[in-house]
Amino acid sequence: MTIAELFQSAVGANRLSDSPELDCQLLLCFVLGVDSSYLKTWPERQVSDDQSTQFNRLLQRRLDGEPVAYLIGSQGFWSLDLKVSPATLIPRPETELLVEVALDLALPEQASVLDLGTGTGAIALALATERSRWEICAVDLQQQAVDLAERNRQRYQLDNVRLFASNWFAAIPAQRFDLIVSNPPYIEANDPHLSQGDLRFEPASALVSGDDGLGDLRLVCTQSVDYLNRGGWLLLEHGFDQGAAVRELLDQAGFASVETRRDLNGLERLTLACRSD
Numbered sequence: 001m002t003i004a005e006l007f008q009s010a011v012g013a014n015r016l017s018d019s020p021e022l023d024c025q026l027l028l029c030f031v032l033g034v035d036s037s038y039l040k041t042w043p044e045r046q047v048s049d050d051q052s053t054q055f056n057r058l059l060q061r062r063l064d065g066e067p068v069a070y071l072i073g074s075q076g077f078w079s080l081d082l083k084v085s086p087a088t089l090i091p092r093p094e095t096e097l098l099v100e101v102a103l104d105l106a107l108p109e110q111a112s113v114l115d116l117g118t119g120t121g122a123i124a125l126a127l128a129t130e131r132s133r134w135e136i137c138a139v140d141l142q143q144q145a146v147d148l149a150e151r152n153r154q155r156y157q158l159d160n161v162r163l164f165a166s167n168w169f170a171a172i173p174a175q176r177f178d179l180i181v182s183n184p185p186y187i188e189a190n191d192p193h194l195s196q197g198d199l200r201f202e203p204a205s206a207l208v209s210g211d212d213g214l215g216d217l218r219l220v221c222t223q224s225v226d227y228l229n230r231g232g233w234l235l236l237e238h239g240f241d242q243g244a245a246v247r248e249l250l251d252q253a254g255f256a257s258v259e260t261r262r263d264l265n266g267l268e269r270l271t272l273a274c275r276s277d
């Protein structure tokens, strides 16, 4: 079979996905060990039986709903190609808004930054690539996530990021930061979306936060004040319908300049606030 024949038959079969062409392209590139331009340049090249079998196995898993990122073990985020694993969330494009907003803040040149619940390291590593003089701490409850983020850090040799396990602030040294960022779990325990689509394959530890989805956001809002310098910023990603609740939590915790930003879909996606006193 040629590349073009295998690709076309797979796209036709992949009716369950929203993006059959992209899925098949990513899977085929992974199996052949090539980039997407190769598929377009050499459509008539033969694919070996082994490669075809491996591709069809992955395609079947995709048809069963498994996210492409888990099948190929990586996901693009910002300018990085990050290793992913079922130990943590697959980084989402919406989270790049948090990176953009963080980079726009007026912060010291050698800002100290904390990323709570770093997962693959997505936010911390994206910030580190853009600001080599920032000193960034990134923590996660799951040691497997910390190990994964460390592999991603090493791949890009980002020496200004330090990763370790911590239950939110529990293992953070007595220190104040200029910026705290977090994309914590924020889905309600009984949300029906948890049993649909990609979320079925991602760990509850990365998604679910108590009955109202606000348990971790509440804790981070309350405790961050004690870890921020005066004039320091807290940036939190949250659910599209949690903006008002998060603004209230931040007001109650004594933050100033509380403001919610919308993502490209026009949905309330992140809220930032400044420690003023």
Ligand SMILES: C[S@@+](CC[C@H](N)C(=O)[O-])C[C@H]1O[C@@H](n2cnc3c(N)ncnc32)[C@H](O)[C@@H]1O
Binding pocket: 088, 089, 090, 091, 092, 095, 116, 117, 118, 119, 120, 121, 122, 123, 139, 140, 141, 142, 145, 166, 167, 168, 182, 183, 184, 185, 186, 205, 206, 207
């Ligand atoms: C929604 S995921 C975000 C991952 C990553 N920051 C991103 O944006 O792709 C939440 C992360 O918080 C971590 N987490 C959950 N509870 C935690 C806790 N008590 N302390 C630290 N991290 C926690 C999870 O393991 C998971 O990696």
